[in-house]
Amino acid sequence: MxxxxxxxxxxxxxxxxxxxxxxxxxxxxxxxxxxxxxxxxxxxxxxxxxxxxxxxxxxxxxxxxxxxxxxxxxxxxxxxxxxxxxxxxxxxxxxxxxxxxxxxxxxxxxxxxxxIEREDQELIWSIHGDEHIRARLLELLQGAEESILIIFYWDHLKAELIEKLLSLKKGVRVEIITDGWTAPLPDHINVVIKAPPKETPRETGQKWLAGGVFIIDKKMAIVVMGSKDEGFTALYSESVGFIRFFTMYWNFFSNWE
Amino acid sequence: MxxxxxxxxxxxxxxxxxxxxxxxxxxxxxxxxxxxxxxxxxxxxxxxxxxxxxxxxxxxxxxxxxxxxxxxxxxxxxxxxxxxxxxxxxxxxxxxxxxxxxxxxxxxxxxxxxxIEREDQELIWSIHGDEHIRARLLELLQGAEESILIIFYWDHLKAELIEKLLSLKKGVRVEIITDGWTAPLPDHINVVIKAPPKETPRETGQKWLAGGVFIIDKKMAIVVMGSKDEGFTALYSESVGFIRFFTMYWNFFSNWE
DNA sequence: TAAATGTTGTTATCATAATAACAACAAGTG
DNA sequence: CACTTGTTGTTATTATGATAACAACATTTA
Structure with a gap:
């Protein structure tokens, strides 16, 4: 049978x-x-x-x-x-x-x-897992009102991210630092191409390191990092310290080399 | 505490x-x-x-x-x-x-x-429970194309039934035998008032006997009967014998007294 | 500082209820 | 009778719910 x-x-x-x-x-x-x-x-x-x-x-x-x-x-x-x-x-x-x-x-x-008002904005939240991060990130970007600063080295998400950014309303100023961009460029999006920050042989440690920094409306920052084998982790926060740190980080990168 | x-x-x-x-x-x-x-x-x-x-x-x-x-x-x-x-x-x-x-x-x-064509129309199906019967009945009535014959003694459902009948498309001819009717009467609906078929003291056996017969497009019949304490049961079928029987039943009632 | 106390996060273990699977049997059917 | 149907009871198996124990810290107190 x-x-x-x-x-x-x-x-x-x-x-x-x-x-x-x-x-x-x-x-x-x-x-x-x-x-x-x-x-x-x-x-x-x-x-x-x-x-x-x-x-x-x-x-x-x-x-x-x-x-x-x-x-x-x-x-x-x-x-x-x-x-x-x-x-x-x-x-x-x-x-x-x-x-x-x-x-x-x-x-x-x-x-x-x-x-209980627990000053949520002082806490740093974390998310694990590729899918979860993707979903939350796109959700947060969607909510942007004024500006978005991005550092981005993460091939996997690139297509979706670009699509989302192009669909934002005009008023939102977008500044991106990344390693390549193929899509159309509306004038509210400004892209700076930079080689990935390969701090010497990246194979030391893990392979396929990827990551990104997203600062939304200067009051919310999300940081993603991870590798193929260890999985991805994201942090996000409205803490002023957190935001200041990554804004500095962004500026540093922006003016580099 | x-x-x-x-x-x-x-x-x-x-x-x-x-x-x-x-x-x-x-x-x-x-x-x-x-x-x-x-x-x-x-x-x-x-x-x-x-x-x-x-x-x-x-x-x-x-x-x-x-x-x-x-x-x-x-x-x-x-x-x-x-x-x-x-x-x-x-x-x-x-x-x-x-x-x-x-x-x-x-x-x-x-x-x-x-x-497997199992001559569904020769089978008789049954449903139990007030709610289930109600749902199925209204659903079947909704599907009527040409004609509906009804014998109806079931206070509980009356309001909903009337509403459904009034919402049918004009082409459907409706003939009703019941004990009372208060709603407006479009000309495709014909109502005959008859006292309930109290076969002498109804208290003999169960109290609150109610029921109804519905013949749709001459090719589907549903019979409902039940009492407050025993619950309701409905039978429906496309069997020709079944339909013929209840059509006769309807005619018998229609010409009675 | 050292000891006592309390809290957090983790793990292992146990209990219970829902579901799945099987075996046995009485009633009906041809 | 042989066979099928419908029913009952009993036993796995699983998911969830619940408890206990413990290591790592942090906090208090003497």
Whole structure:
């Protein structure tokens, strides 16, 4: 039994997707099986889905609670799936309901709470992981109102960064120090090309060192650094000291060589 | 310690909501606590949330993976929550992504699968539960193209049903037998008032018997019946026998007394 | 300064509940 | 009878929730 055209092969992957809509693995598998054989009996479903026959019954019960399948009153019972787009739409709907309700309450808690003013701006926050840093960085850049200073040696992110910068509103003055630039240059963006700061053989220590400094509106700075093997770390802060330091750093670089 | 205005009291309820967005109970509780004290330390969070101090660390780790909190690199560490609307929006976003991907694949499976034609129309399907029946019924009525025949003695649903019927497109001819009608009467709707079929003392057996018959486009019939204490059951089918039976039933009623 | 105390962050361990998987059986069906 | 269906109970297995113990520091106090 090595062939069977296994739709069950990809079923596992889809099951994962359906889990975030609140289904269990079995519920997902059973539903998927039913789509391939509307009106199947419990046993047929069991065979198609790989779910133990005994488990199929309670699972179908739950699915019919959730309005994803209907049950015939024949003997043996037969089951019918709700059309997938309807099904997913209705699951999503209920998640969205929860989301808006949660949003409402949480927002109240957030604004209502006499949040202890802890001089957030004096703290330095850190983020780990390529993806997280990327997301946060783009988010922060998006919020820029006046000016952005950048030092940038990080090939991986280059394309996305450029795109984001080009999409900023005109009023924002952008100054960039980097090792190469191929995109169009609106007049509010000023690029200075500099060779990467290869402090002698970079292979000493780690390979593929990359990094960047971003200073936004003179009141928020983000520093990214990392290497292929150690992963990336970013710091960001509104602390005046932090900003002053990296502004100096930027100026130093800007006037170098 | 009986007062303290317990925001933790409702926290449990909100935690439930957040679970459908993919958070665990602890993740929810910790995040909620953080909203009340941005920039708190692990210990403070522990005190506010009731989550064991040792558990707070891994939970915060997961939350920061999910981009819901950021971490300072001070000692002790301090934590900052993402603004609740952003947070929820981004969680919801990822669920929606999964949903659309799932929808795509499932629809393909559904349409592609040489669904064994099992003469669905010969089967009779059943639904249980007030809410489920309501939802399905309205959905089916919505799909009507030509005609709807109705026998209706079910106070609970009356308002919604009327609304739905009035919202149908003009082409659909509607014939209703019921015990009372107060809404406006467009000329494609025809109502016959009849006293409920009280087959002598209805208290014999169950109290509050209610029910209805709906025949849509002469090719789909839904029958609802139930009582306050036993709950409701609905049958629906495209079986010709089923439809013929209830059409006769309708005619019988229509010409009665 | 040395000892005592408290805090933080980390790890290991245990408990519990949800889900998954299996085995057994009674009732129904042909 | 042989077979299938539907149901029940029991046992893994996993994810999550909860507790305990500890090393590293920092703070206090004598």
């Amino acid at each position: 090595y062939s069977m055209a296994e739709p069950g092969a990809q079923a596992g992957a889809i099951a994962e997707l359906l889990k975030s809509l609140g289904l269990t693995k079995y519920e997902a598998l059973v539903y998927i099986a039913l789509l391939q054989a509307s009106g199947a009996t419990a046993t047929e479903i069991h065979e198609l889905s790989g779910v133990p026959r005994a488990s199929v019954y309670p699972v179908l019960e739950r699915l019919s609670q959730k309005q994803l399948v209907s049950v015939s009153n024949t003997s043996p019972k037969r089951f019918n799936p709700k059309r997938p787009d309807e099904a997913i739409e209705s699951l999503l709907q209920s998640v969205e309901n929860d989301a808006t309700r949660a949003k409402k309450v949480l927002n109240r808690i957030y604004s209502l709470s006499s949040r | 009986y007062s303290m205005a317990e925001p933790g009291a409702q926290a449990g309820a909100i935690a439930e909501l957040l679970k459908s967005l993919g958070l665990t109970k602890y993740e929810a509780l910790v995040y909620i606590a953080l909203l009340q004290a941005s920039g708190a330390t692990a210990t403070e969070i522990h005190e506010l949330s009731g989550v064991p101090r040792a558990s707070v660390y891994p939970v915060l780790e997961r939350l920061s993976q999910k981009q819901l909190v950021s971490v300072s690199n001070t000692s002790p560490k301090r934590f900052n929550p993402k603004r609740p609307d952003e947070a929820i929006e981004s969680l919801l976003q990822s669920v929606e992504n999964d949903a659309t991907r799932a929808k795509k694949v499932l629809n393909r499976i559904y349409s592609l699968s040489s669904r």
